[in-house]
Amino acid sequence: MGILSSLNREQKQSIRLLQVGTFLEYFDLMLYVHMAVLLNEMFFPKTDPHTGSLLTAFALCSSLAFRPIGALIFGWIGDNIGRKTTIIITTAMMAVSCLVMANLPTYAQIGITAAWVVTLCRVLQGMSSMGEAVGAAIYLTESIQRPARFPSVLSLHVADQLGTLAALGLAFLVLSFNMNWRLAFWAGAAIAIVTVFARTRLRETPVFLEMKRKELRKGIEDLNLELDPVRGAEVNATWKERLNYKTLMSYFFITCGTPFSLYLGFFHFIPVLKESFGYNHGDIVTHNFLLASVAFIMSIILMYLSYSIHPLKINKIRTRLALLLMILLPFLMMSATSSVQLFILQSLILILALEEAPSTPVFLDHFPVYCRFRSATLLFSIARAVMYTITSFGLIYLVSYLGSFGIWVIALPIAVASLCGIDHFEELERELELLHKRIRGAS
Numbered sequence: 001m002g003i004l005s006s007l008n009r010e011q012k013q014s015i016r017l018l019q020v021g022t023f024l025e026y027f028d029l030m031l032y033v034h035m036a037v038l039l040n041e042m043f044f045p046k047t048d049p050h051t052g053s054l055l056t057a058f059a060l061c062s063s064l065a066f067r068p069i070g071a072l073i074f075g076w077i078g079d080n081i082g083r084k085t086t087i088i089i090t091t092a093m094m095a096v097s098c099l100v101m102a103n104l105p106t107y108a109q110i111g112i113t114a115a116w117v118v119t120l121c122r123v124l125q126g127m128s129s130m131g132e133a134v135g136a137a138i139y140l141t142e143s144i145q146r147p148a149r150f151p152s153v154l155s156l157h158v159a160d161q162l163g164t165l166a167a168l169g170l171a172f173l174v175l176s177f178n179m180n181w182r183l184a185f186w187a188g189a190a191i192a193i194v195t196v197f198a199r200t201r202l203r204e205t206p207v208f209l210e211m212k213r214k215e216l217r218k219g220i221e222d223l224n225l226e227l228d229p230v231r232g233a234e235v236n237a238t239w240k241e242r243l244n245y246k247t248l249m250s251y252f253f254i255t256c257g258t259p260f261s262l263y264l265g266f267f268h269f270i271p272v273l274k275e276s277f278g279y280n281h282g283d284i285v286t287h288n289f290l291l292a293s294v295a296f297i298m299s300i301i302l303m304y305l306s307y308s309i310h311p312l313k314i315n316k317i318r319t320r321l322a323l324l325l326m327i328l329l330p331f332l333m334m335s336a337t338s339s340v341q342l343f344i345l346q347s348l349i350l351i352l353a354l355e356e357a358p359s360t361p362v363f364l365d366h367f368p369v370y371c372r373f374r375s376a377t378l379l380f381s382i383a384r385a386v387m388y389t390i391t392s393f394g395l396i397y398l399v400s401y402l403g404s405f406g407i408w409v410i411a412l413p414i415a416v417a418s419l420c421g422i423d424h425f426e427e428l429e430r431e432l433e434l435l436h437k438r439i440r441g442a443s
């Protein structure tokens with residue numbers, strides 16, 4: 001890839017290894033969600049349609065509820081033992097959960113134990129995804145300099161979109177051609193095991209090693225980074241300062257947008273497709289596969305744009321357009337009279353998604369190094385757990401009472417809060433740029 005030609009061989013290898021792990025995490029997480037109708041019948045007792053819908057929502061939320069616990073555990077490991085160690089552990093956890101699910105007997109064979117075990121596997125997947133998703137982004141943020149850092153971290157976003165796309169493609173094959181669904185989990189486990197061993201070749205990030213070296217020698221208050229002036233200023237700007245609670249809240253509100261946009265784009269309109277347009281589960285999977293293709297293409301576009309345009313500018317424009325779309329959304333929903341129109345509307349929601357990409361490395365830059373892993377993973381996990389729960393269950397009741405306008409209750413506050421958060425990080429970036437200019441002038 002031309003825009004990453006400035007990277008050395010070791011950096012490129014790190015990107016590839018992290019991309020594989022990120023792909024795997026999202027492939028396994030989303031595979032169960034999109035095959036929930038089939039798998040719930042195998043691992044849970046027979047239910048009525050309403051309970052079945054709740055189990056589908058539970059399949060999505062069960063991997064999220066324990067994410068904050070995973071964030072606390074892996075955040076501590078990441079900040080005290082190392083970024084590399086955390087990434088290897090989380091990949092190993094995913095491999096184990098895949099192996100268990102691939103070989104787990106069904107409810108008909110072992111009863112309620114099957115339901116408990118599959119739920120435990122989903123919880124482990126959700127916990128491990130915290131260390132993986134944020135850990136990989138932190139690793140590249142601390143290992144690669146700007147501006148190549150931006151598309152490098154965005155390549156992880158492309159990998160997670162590709163993982164979702166692959167999960168949907170495999171779900172389609174299983175449902176359409178009666179393939180053995182266990183093959184998918186065996187494949188996921190095999191990839192995970194290979195990735196665990198491959199990731200042992202990663203080196204710890206220079207920023208983390210420098211911090212530990214200085215801690216041992218002088219203590220954190222005497223740190224004096226001996227890096228190049230620009231990189232040193234960048235790290236020093238976030239090394240000694242205390243946690244800025246405005247920065248924490250800004251990041252939290254920005255990350256709240258992703259769960260809402262993904263649920264709205266992929267899952268909210270499923271009942272409409274079934275009831276109004278006669279879609280069966282196979283049709284839904286095909287429909288979502290095409291939507292995932294749109295999201296995948298958009299992630300590639302963002303990756304290329306982030307090299308030449310500051311990511312925060314991209315986020316700001318995208319969020320403003322998303323706010324406008326959310327204002328118009330109830331009217332567009334009521335005027336949609338075909339599945340094609342609904343698909344276009346869902347595509348717009350995903351294209352203008354309220355999400356942290358492509359500015360993830362910018363946000364991470366402004367967390368103190370000594371607690372970067374803990375802070376980012378904890379906020380990320382709480383935002384995901386809270387917003388997926390509020391959105392998946394809340395929209396059902398809001399729309400039933402307020403019609404399509406119920407979406408405003410969640411959408412508008414999130415969009416406005418995201419814009420305020422982006423404004424805060426723009427201010428921090430201006431301060432950092434001034435610091436760089438003073439150092440360059442002094443040198």
